[in-house]
Amino acid sequence: MSKHLEEIQKYDAKADPAIVEKMAKTYRLVLSKRDSAYVSASDEKELKTVRENFLKKKLGMKDSDDKLDAIIAEVANDMKADRMKERLTFYYLCAKKAGKLSVFS
Template structure:
């Protein structure tokens, strides 16, 4: 859980650690698999999964696919530092972007 928290704090230093911990608990099975714990910015199927399963289903967003895809692209661009993109950090930044962190409180 500490590694997951640190991955979020690297990109969002003022992140709500209670929310991060709740998200980590919610996605603990995914985070336990090295491949699944990362989001590939170059894989359209992976990005579609983030849009459909996280943004639409989990956060309940009803924005257009184009708007949601742009938000994902913005987050991925902000995280572009040559390192893998930790799923928990991607999810936290997206939830923060859409003011949906309260879903995890």
């Protein structure tokens, strides 16, 4: 089992390994750099990047910024126990809450 799958299963015990693997492959370059491998939930610029580049561009969401920001805030709250929020886990949980995991299947 990959370390990414183990991390995601802390929040979703039934996480699909195939989806996690595809996400890890898609974001391997981002995940290979320490600075970009984590999401800073306290940085507004970072959260805007998640909204614009992941939710809107990658997942194709066209909802209002407020609705997308609510998804991000919910995931940040779910992960509040982790000081270092792994980007892949953050993205997976955002996609799951948005009902968009199928983008990676």
